[in-house]
Amino acid sequence: MKLQDILNASRRWLSSTPERALDAAYRAAIKIKAIEDDHFDGQMVSASSVEYSDSVIKVFRSDVNNYLSTIKARLAEFRISRGLLIFSDTQPNNSSQSIVRYTNGFKDARGELTVVEKLAYIDAIIYKYKNPTVEDVEVIPTRRLEKNQKNNRLIINNNKRSLALNQSISEKNAKDSNTETITDKTSVLPRSFMRTLGRIRQEIDPQAENTEEEVVKRFRKSRNKTAISIRFLLILIIIPLLTHQVSKSLIIMPLVKQYSVDHQQQVLFINQDLEEEAFMELRNYEEELRFKSMIGLIPALSPEEQEKKIIEKAEELSLAFKGRGINAIGNVFADLFSLLAFAGIIYFCKREIQVIKSFLDEIAYGLSDSAKAFLIILLTDMFVGYHSPHGWEIILEGIARHLGLPENREFNFLFIATFPVILDTVLKYWIFRYLNRISPSSVATYKNMNE
Template structure:
């Protein structure tokens, strides 16, 4: 059963306020501008302005067309519903009214500029607003939103309850029979599926290939060479650093003292000095063999890690298209989270890496890195690193929140500040 055509035409007017429609058009225009800046060097999204493959460019083209449809539909909805719902608006102070008006005009200009640019490209007129001028306009709008934070009509109480409006909108989408809508859903699903598959495959390659390179080079190439030069010969350098030597001496001394202690308590029969010396000598050989293995393992780790870094670099260099798709996938995933989830992840990350208890974690990490590469532990370096590096990370976090997140998702920043307090 379908709603009458005339009723369905009025459903969008009731389901969203004019300012909500304009905000959707503005966000879609910003998404197109973001794709231009990130992947096409602030140029229109065309094949001639990129070096991507047909598959990757087709994905970008689908994203732009989808956002252009969102901009066009919501601009039309804004212009039609604003006059229809004017009686539902409340009276506002004069200064608040002009702030809202200026913001609406700026958002309209940005959305209409994007529409005009790609309409001219479609008609063969390669005219585009200078990127710097448009970027300045976007920056001015973001600054206005951060400074004034005006209350738009979408924030006010409407005549109809919002839950009822959302229900009407959902019913409209479910009962309206449109081949274009179905094709768009299928097209978006295929694009999202391909993007997810490419991103997951690329992430697995980034993880598995360096690990396999490390294990293969270490066990089958480096280990035989290292054992040939360090095990079969009577090498004079047994320990790779002084910490290994001190640990070996302490372990041997502890073993000898344990034997004498057990002998005094009668836990084992009395031994002559020759027997005691023979046991100590046998234990010394075991300790020497163990620390020889640790020294060889450290050398093997250094060379194998270098090979892994080279393999990782080659993958990154040869996979620029996959990196672009992965970045888009991560952006969509992160920005798809709720504001509370974003704030929770930010707080969790900052507390782990730069929080009150983070120095203990950094100390453990530095000790494990030293053991992995066979380096002597340097307490002074550890203290200096712990005193400076978390501070640098904290500064980067705050700058990212102020410079980037505050422009993309100001509500997430507000939620983060409230949760942090």
């Protein structure tokens, strides 16, 4: 490619940068407007617009903040790239013409828009989230007020509304900064009794229309919480698994195989248990050949033929156990990558963690008393019951085989003797400290079923 072609392509890319950046900012503004229309009745994303929980409001607010950051970055790119259009062959004669020509075929429900219309739409969206002070509103230039008085009155009203909403949100967050879950709601009377009284009060309330609106809002809130929780649970499961498979297949295994080619003796048996297992299989194969030859199942073999078959079997076993060792080493590093991916999701998705905690609390404490008691008995008998040591042995052996570690029976016995006891103590403390306070009837049902 010639230098002139490269320069022409660079000029064309630079000339299209302003419209590309403005389109990205405009799409982000449309997404903010969609969130407002779908979940907040066309109003600003805040706790005062609809009756969502603090966790759901934080999730929506985080999405809006991300879109606002995108708008800010793209508008800055738009302004800078327009200033650099002097290097492009498609530079317009004046700046007013350059504004109205960047249409790029971008359409929405109103048809094709010019840059002026896109900028006006973006400004109308971001003004509500700028949180200006009263002084900022009062210093608007006089000429702009005279030119577009109607739009500026709307901007001032939106600014005042934003101030009031932000004050109410800050007062609410000062009172309770964390998500309130069922474990935090305790009262003198049982919760079921209070729920029954509340339902009766709603049914005989003369303001039936308000009650229906509250029911619809609660349903939307529960639906959004469920969708966010299920999506985040899938992310917690799928991303670590994909990280494990991709890192193991594309990065780790080729490196380990190359290392095994250069160090065959070291990677042949990664632990003593694999070596003993290989020797045992080779001895069994040799005895099987001798036994079949003695009873006539196979023709009698000369010492040279028998030695040749044993050598072939030894080579086959060496390849098989070498592959098991390479796979175990790959599992170790792939598990580390998966653990880092899981930790990264937990660190960067704290708001989703609060939502899913509230969602799981509602599911767990929303079960009937017999269902709670059944699940508690099932889990305790499975992990800390009489037959649990056999299950823990299988789990520990599977983990050791997965990581290529030698089996240590002393460690297995020590783990089985201590960990289930600690788990049982923690479970009993949870039943005494939390479940007995939140749902005493469930504890009574659990004791009756356990007896």
